[in-house]
Each structure stands twice: as structure tokens, then as C-alpha cells.
Amino acid sequence: xxxxxxxxxxxxxxxxxxxxxxxxxxxxxxxxxxxxxxxxxxxxxxxxxxxxxxxxxxxxxxxxxxxxxxxxxxxxxxxxxxxxxxxxxxxxxxxxxxxxxxxxxxxxxxxxxxxxxxxxxxxxxxxxxxxxxxxxxxxxxxxxxxxxxxxxxxxxxxxxxxxxxxxxxxxxxxxxxxxxxxxxxxxxxxxxxxxxxxxxxxxxxxxxxxxxxxxxxxxxxxxxxxxxxxxxxxxxxxxxxxxxxxxxxxxxxxxxxxxxxxxxxxxxxxxxxxxxxxxxxxxxxxxxxxxxxxxxxxxxxxxxxxxxxxxxxxxxxxxxxxxxxxxx
Amino acid sequence: xxxxxxxxxxxxxxxxxxxxxxxxxxxxxxxxxxxxxxxxxxxxxxxxxxxxxxxxxxxxxxxxxxxxxxxxxxxxxxxxxxxxxxxxxxxxxxxxxxxxxxxxxxxxxxxxxxxxxxx
Numbered sequence: 369x370x371x372x373x374x375x376x377x378x379x380x381x382x383x384x385x386x387x388x389x390x391x392x393x394x395x396x397x398x399x400x401x402x403x404x405x406x407x408x409x410x411x412x413x414x415x416x417x418x419x420x421x422x423x424x425x426x427x428x429x430x431x432x433x434x435x436x437x438x439x440x441x442x443x444x445x446x447x448x449x450x451x452x453x454x455x456x457x458x459x460x461x462x463x464x465x466x467x468x469x470x471x472x473x474x475x476x477x478x479x480x481x482x483x484x485x486x487x488x489x490x491x492x493x494x495x496x497x498x499x500x501x502x503x504x505x506x507x508x509x510x511x512x513x514x515x516x517x518x519x520x521x522x523x524x525x526x527x528x529x530x531x532x533x534x535x536x537x538x539x540x541x542x543x544x545x546x547x548x549x550x551x552x553x554x555x556x557x558x559x560x561x562x563x564x565x566x567x568x569x570x571x572x573x574x575x576x577x578x579x580x581x582x583x584x585x586x587x588x589x590x591x592x593x594x595x596x597x598x599x600x601x602x603x604x605x606x607x608x609x610x611x612x613x614x615x616x617x618x619x620x621x622x623x624x625x626x627x628x629x630x631x632x633x634x635x636x637x638x639x640x641x642x643x644x645x646x647x648x649x650x651x652x653x654x655x656x657x658x659x660x661x662x663x664x665x666x667x668x669x670x671x672x673x674x675x676x677x678x679x680x681x682x683x684x685x686x687x688x689x690x691x692x693x694x695x696x
Numbered sequence: 697x698x699x700x701x702x703x704x705x706x707x708x709x710x711x712x713x714x715x716x717x718x719x720x721x722x723x724x725x726x727x728x729x730x731x732x733x734x735x736x737x738x739x740x741x742x743x744x745x746x747x748x749x750x751x752x753x754x755x756x757x758x759x760x761x762x763x764x765x766x767x768x769x770x771x772x773x774x775x776x777x778x779x780x781x782x783x784x785x786x787x788x789x790x791x792x793x794x795x796x797x798x799x800x801x802x803x804x805x806x807x808x809x810x811x812x813x814x815x
Contacts (some may be wrong), residue, residue, distance in 0.1 A: 407807035409720070415704075496805075540810070587783040602721040603809050605729030649717040649744070681717035 398593075402652070402678060408534035409598060411645045412553060412653050412676050415621040416590035418551035419530035421459035421488050423679035423688045425450045427441065433527075433639075433658050433670025440469040440667075445481070453690040461486040461506075467517040479514025488530070498534030498549070510557030510560070510589035521564065526588070528555025538605060552591030561582035584630035590638070596617035598647065608674040619646040621656060626678040641672065651677045697738040709758040719745040719777070719799040735813055739765070746776040752797040754756040754781045759790045788815045 402412040403420025409417060414429065429447040434440055447465035454460060463484040470476040486506035493500045506526040513519025532551040566579040597616045601609060624638030643656025658670035680688035697785055725740045726732045730747040749771040756765040765781045772778035779797070791813065 402720075404805070407805070409718075598720065602728065602807050606723070606727040678717070681801075681803070682805065684717075 380563070402647075402676070403500070403532075405493055405500045405532060405534060405651055406536070407496045407603065408536055408539075408549060409593070409596070409647070410534070410549060411531055411596075411617050411619075411647050411652055412655070412674075413551060413592045413594075413619065413621060413622045413659075414645075414656055414674050415639075415641050416551070416644065417418060417504075417528070417530060417553045417591050418490075418592070419553075420458050420491060420533045421453055421457060421498045421502070422451060422682075423459075425454050425677040425679055426674055427677065429672065429674040431658070431670065431672040433660070434668045435444055435666050436663060438471045438474070440472040442468075443466040444470070447481075452687075455693045456690050457490040459488055460520050461488070467513075467519075469517055477516040479517040480512075480519065481517065482510060482513040482519045484510045486526075496537065498532075498536050500532045502530040504555075506555075511595050520559070520583075522561035522582075522583070523557055524557050524559045526557045528588070529686060534599070536599065543604050544600075545581050546604050547596045549594050549596060549599075550591055553589065553595075555588045556628070557584070557586040557625075562585040582630045582632070584627040584632045587626040587628055588624075590621065590623035592619050592621040595647075603663050614644060615647050617647060618654075619643060624661070637662065637666060639670070641663060643672075650682050651675060709789055716805045717745055717799070717801070719743040719747060719805050720796050721795070721807060721809075722723050722777075724793070724809065726758045728809040729811070731812040731814055733814060736783060737781050739793055740772075741793070741795055742775070743777045743779070743797060743799070745801075747771060747779060747804075748798040750781070752779060752795075754779050754793065754795045756781065756783060757792045757794065758787075764791070786813050789811050 373440055402424060403410050403422050410420060412418070412424065412426070420598045426449040429449065430445070432442065432444045434442050445465050445467050449463040451459055451461040464483040465479065466483050468476055468478045469603065470679070484506060486504060488502050490500060490502045490503035504527070506528070508520065508526070510522040510524070515521070528551045532549070534549040536546045538546050554650060561583055563583060564581045566581070568577045568579070570577050594617050597609065597614055600611065601607065601614050621641040621643070622638070623641065626636040627633060636670055638661045639658045641656040641658050642659060643654060644680050645654035653675055655673040658672055660666035682688060720743065721728070721741060722740045722744050726736050739754060739756055752769070753767045755763055758764050764786065765773070765783055769779055769781040786812060789812070790810055792808055792810050795809040798804050
């Protein structure tokens, strides 16, 4: 969450304060993993990260939403993300995006977002209960993107806790709920700079404008609820569905950001994203609507779509293996 | 980023050894969650990938947890994605099929399903 205060220096007759909320809820720029916990296959979710460590590539992830910034700005992003296992339980991730901002009454700006790196460690797995827990840390490297698309000049750290749970251990009396699963995360984005000050010359008045942009710590939290037709067909009931419908996973993702300090406490933004994932042998495709939860996030429904490759299945003897240690 | 994408494309085009992926259950007989009127002579499980038979198992358990299959799981001669395990005559009741397979690319998957026999 960014907050801009623009005011003239003390010699100015008036102090003008302009505030706007730049919605950070846009495109995920780290790759979200697919994986297994016991007999449960979890697809890679599009918006909220999940606990899995794997070898995979999202190319591309495309999203678009109109944010309230400057009276309405269309934010379109195209991202590429790659994840690589170092050991069976530890992996690293790399993400980059191209961003286009189009304010309603101004020309559009296009540029790179900041480079993002992340690492994740799976520290708990229960095959019987289809449960997995992970810890991770991400970093958005300040200054690696373009300022014209608001790429931050400072670095932001993002430690997080990730969880996944399938409900295959429910009793047989509610067997049709067994295909349900939940994945999600709780993390905090911690900027290394509390604020950024920018001085510009107002050509109309000849006075200096000072913009102060505050950078609060932000609680990032979200989860995905999915109903796997794959699991239904394999473990519960062969409904006779044929390809491609037997490989579908309907889901709803809930993604939120809540600033914790620096004048923005509690001003949550986020979206609820219903969608569909189709998972094949070597890749999956997914698409979701992005429904803003409040006017701070936006007033129009956006979208996100992704093509995601399973490198562990495409290259099981080379790129798709952990660098050290055997497959789980 | 351009170098990463180019590197990936080089690997993709250079790796001609495309093998199999994770093996998922595609179909089974008796079908997953089905009810059959007579005791089946075997359970057949068709997977989405070819299977390594030496490292793959299919077991059938009755409602008390006792294994009732004939311990003779084997690969189909003409379809290397299809596993068979023979059964003795089964009493009416619920049975659980538990499978664990290794696809030829060494990925391990497992799962289970129930079927019911009624007379």
C-alpha cells in the first residue's frame, strides 16, 4: 500500500495534500507451485501462494484490473515466473513482470516491475491427512524495475507461512466433500524504507512540490478453496466424465492485503477470484475473474489467466529434479 | 529475464527425451465408488501413464481391513498402463482398493477407492 502526500514548502501560501491509494493487489509475481500431499494433487493456484516446492514455470500470467488510482487506472501485467528445487523440500523462485498503466485521461506507461526472488522450505507433510506446511521468504529487489510503472526504489522483504489441506480424510458419509482442499498463506511485506520523498518543480506556480510516499508494513493473507474433479474421479466416484472435463478443478481464491502501520492501518484491499483450472500431463491452464472486495481495490471486475508448465514432468531426468537429493 | 526465457526454450528444444508424467488413475473396474451385483474376478486399474510393475502395487481390503486379493498384481500384456489383481469370490460388502504406482519416469503416486458388492 502506497500513500502519497504532496505539499508545498512552508513558504507556500497553502498546503495541498493529495492522497491516493495505490492498490498493490495486482499480479502475483512469484510462481505458485503444484504438488502432492499423499494421494492429493494440488494445482498451482493463480493468485495466492501455496506451500509446495516444485520445478515449474508460469509463462505467462496475464492480468488486468482497473484500480482507483488517479480516477481510474487500468493495470495490465504480463509475468513470467520460474521455480527450481534445490533439495526435495527446499526451492527457489524467480519472477519478473511487464506492467502497463493506463490512467483514464493520460497516456499509458509500460515498463518492468522489480525482480522478485523467493525461497521456500516444506517442513511438515502428512500423507494420511493430505496436509503440508511451509515457511518461505521473498524479496522484491528495489530499483530493478522502471519508475514509470511505480516500481519501488527500495527493497521489500516478505516472510510467510504457507499451508495446504485436502479433505480426503473426511468420513465416507460425506464422501462428496473429499475432493475439497484449501491452500493459503499468511505473510508480511516489510519495506526497507518507511517513506520516499520526491521534490519536483511546479512549472505553473514556480514552487517546489514535495511528494512523500509512505510504505507501511502490509499483512498479506489469502487462501484458495478448490474442488478437484480429478480427486472425485480417482477416489470417490467415477461419474463418467470424459476428457477434458475430468481434469478440471473449480476454485475460488481470496487474496487480501492489510496495511499495519504508517497511517494506513486496517485499510484492507483484496479480491475474490472464482475460476477454473484444467490440469494436463505437462501443464495446466487457469483463468479467474478478479472481483474487488471494496472501492479501495477497484470498482470493476478484472481477470487473471495463466499457462503453467510442470517442469518435473516435462524434464524428470534433468531440469525437473532437485539439484540435491532424491525425488520424494 | 530474456536470457531465462531463451535458456528455457533451448532446454525444451534440446531435450528430445520426452517420457511420462505422474500416473493418475484413469478408469477402474469395478469403477470407483460403484456397486456391483456379482463378485468381480479381478480388479483392473488403468493409469494415465505406463507403470513400472516391479515397484507398483494394487491391494484390495474388506471392511475389516483384511487383504482379500490374491497377491498377484501384474501388468497387462498389451497395455503397460493397466494393472490387474485377482480376487477370490467376495462376500457382499464394501471393499477398498489401495494402489501405489511408479510411472516409468520414477514419479510415485498413490490413492484408494471403494466399491461395494451386493447380492
